[in-house]
Amino acid sequence: MHSRLIKLQLRNNHLFLDLGGDFWVYDTGCPTSFGSSLNDLIDSGKFVHEISVSGKSVNANIISAFTGVTVAGMLGTDVLNKYDHVIDLSTSMTELLVAESLPPPSGAMGLDLELLAGVLPSLNATIGEKTRRYIFDTGAQLSYHVGPRPRDAKPGMPTNDFWIPIGEYQTETYHSAVKLDGFEVNLRFGIPPKALSDALNDMNVQGILGNELLIGRRCGYFPRSRKLYLQDMHGPPLEEPTISKTGPAITNTPGDLSSYWTDDLIKLLGRL
DSSP: OOEEEEEEEEETTEEEEEETTEEEEEOTTOSOOEESOOTTTSOGGGOBSOEEETTEEEOHHHHHHHHTSOOSEEEOHHHHTTSOEEEETTTTEEEEESSSOOOOOTTOEEEEOEEETTTEEEEEEEETTEEEEEEEOTTOSSEEESSSOOTTOEEOOOEEEEETTTEEEEEOEEEEEEEETTEEEEEEEEOOOHHHHHHHHHTTOOEEEOGGGGTTEEEEEETTTTEEEEEEOOOOOOOOOOOOOOOOOOOOOTTOOOSSSOHHHHHHHTTO
């Protein structure tokens, strides 16, 4: 089997792939990769060094400021969805397929994925008493639910998070149970800013399930076969984030829903 084993690190509650000593944000919630070229993974002629969001350039320096980790760029689903992934945070390693299919983790529960507009992974989850669709976003340190807090919500510490269109912001947090086809996990949620809520509503999803879903378990992200596999394991604890230095803000114009979910993606989602 032709596969590649790549180190995956959790720093400042964000996930990074270590590629030759360069850190890349591991982000299934971003459709477009950008940063320095990756000749061994993709055609470098098609790889962009920055993206434009609301007329502002976003590059590795911007993401480094937001995450507090110096990065070479961000790997989104245009690259990640070409491979099968077996992720084991207890060993800090992730395996990315180059050619052949990987077997799912032994004993793991398989969940059905839907790729919104063919690019963004989403899955059904029950939060509170309602089952809705949520984006599976490994680039998000927090999960988000659009709507009132569930009845079981327990307050957490306020923290800073970021969303590229509006920059960094502070949010209250809470912990709530999430049921995934019989598999239950407790996740930490932030309160989505209005611009983020509007964008999620526009895409007809109820929110985001962040990278905390992967912590402490072995997982399989198989976008080509539309499956997410989860297996309980003991792994590294998620650090409670502290209020960080504010990163550079990128502001939207009123009514502008562009994001690192690009305008073209919003148009595609509107046809679903």
